[in-house]
Amino acid sequence: MLHSGFLQSSERYTDRPAVEVAGQSLSYGELRSRAASLAATLQQQSPPGGLPLTAVFAYRSATAFAGVLASLFRGHAYVPLNRTFPVDRTRTMLFRSDCNEIIVDHDSATQIEEVLQGIGKRLLVLMPEHKNVEEFREKLSDHIVLGADDLSPAETCDLSRVSPDCMAYLLFTSGSTAIPKGVAVAQRNVMHFVEVMVNRYGITEQDRFSQTFDMTFDLSAFDMFVAWERGACLCCPTKKTMFNPSRFIQSGQLTVWFSVPSVAGLMKRLGVLKPNYYPTLRWSLFCGEALPVEVAEAWADAAPNSQLENLYGPTELTIACTLYRWNRQTSPKDCLHGVVPIGEPYPGMDVLVVNEALAEVAPGEEGELLMTGPQLTLGYWQDPEKTAKAYVIPPAKTAVYYRTGDRVRRPFGGNPLVYCGRLDHQIKILGHRLELGEVEAVLRQEAGVESVAALGWPLTPGGVAGVVAFIAGASIDAEALRIKLQEKLPGYAIPREIHLLPELPVNINGKVDRRALQTRLEGTA
């Protein structure tokens, strides 16, 4: 089971730190005890029936980590929710997951009443950081509210046994409509990933991991489960520290760094990627978006004792499924369009590069990347239609492959896989997947205008830094609209600029001419 590694580490390294978060350090023993107490409470108090899912509405707090483990201890998958997202989005995720129970940390509690509004079922709301929950009991009278004084003793936790086919977590990603879609990831998917990673990186109890990713981003599962598998410590900075994590790496004596390339790009920009600034690092890992060569070079100089690897993978293939090791001498010739290759598939994973008919292209040609293997996830949560479209059996194959929608160059003559772009209108901002169609759907709703377009902009060496919008109509208050969008979209998805045009340019098919809009942006840059 996914949490077995943590349990073994908690026996071997009981007093060693498992996580440092919000100014406190929790040992393996303490974290286990907290998680077991939460799990026991849920087991004993949750209404019978319902799906084996527990929502964890907590952010960079001890309860966030204990909540994830508690869900797994009790045989449930965890559903991470994020208070930095708009409440509407959080409510949609909770509603779609169909959870019967939710763990809430102190600072997320201010949103809980709004999140549960109209949810239409009775939930167990567990608030372990609140001693007094009377106020919440009154406000949430349709639900069962439990606080710190209601927690069951850790010893009464009955560690559930689950099949490797059971779900470990349910993560929501951007969909092409205004509704995010849930990816169901099985225990065996994550266990395979963790095994590959701990062996490759030789993780020990002496390691100290960065924990840069929010839990709603699946790369956070690397941080937690790879570190805990071998007794290492997870170091979780505040969101603000992520703007300049220089001191966090140095004073935290980190040995394993894992972030989106944008963080490294920002550090380069702020002048804190200087030679040998980060000598304690032994692994420097990047994932979530294209890694620009210049960023890889600067980071490699700043962390000269580390090996730098570029990881690639969509949530549907469990965290990451290909990787490439940077080599100062030989890598520059492998790079295409100034970005680092995505390398080779993980052990057990199979790559197929195909044309539109899903037939394999010749070596050296470009096509869509399809992959299968032990990290192929279960599909989209309660959405067989979308699952059938993306999880397919290509001609002359018997296995189901996931269509990544990513354009890659098929390896030839020992060359690595190279990422060439997207086949659709999906973009990545700070590693977050964003379907431009989702932004457009929300724009239509909020502006009450049919003719809208969202584009990734400005362009950066690794992709795009944000999104801008075009709307046909001069009578719209763009700043007021922007504020309304904040209630619907996460921060990274909110258009940085809203351009109002009398009408949007269209191409020969009558569709919005995105190229013309792009040219317009280039003209004003």
Place this chain on the structure above:
Amino acid sequence: MNHISADEVRAAILFRLQGRLTAMGIDTQNVPDDFDLLTEGVIDSQGVVEMIAAVEQGFHTQIELEDLDPEDITVIGPLCRYVAERATFNADLQTPVGKSKLA
């Protein structure tokens, strides 16, 4: 060469963000020293980069933030004082000049 005051940096940053601040009902004349542009939702991480770039361009200077407390990076008062302490305006040269640790 002229020194840049924290007030000048502040004025430049707030001018740049004027439209957004006004839409949020914030008077740019009365932004408190501890106003955090990030937590108040005025800018995001890309906004930090753009803001620094704009200040650098506007004052023909180069700013490195390694000594600034990461918690203060988007707080208007400390940020402006930090920038002012390290940046020197050089209108004649029209080239980047900085007093921070340049490599």
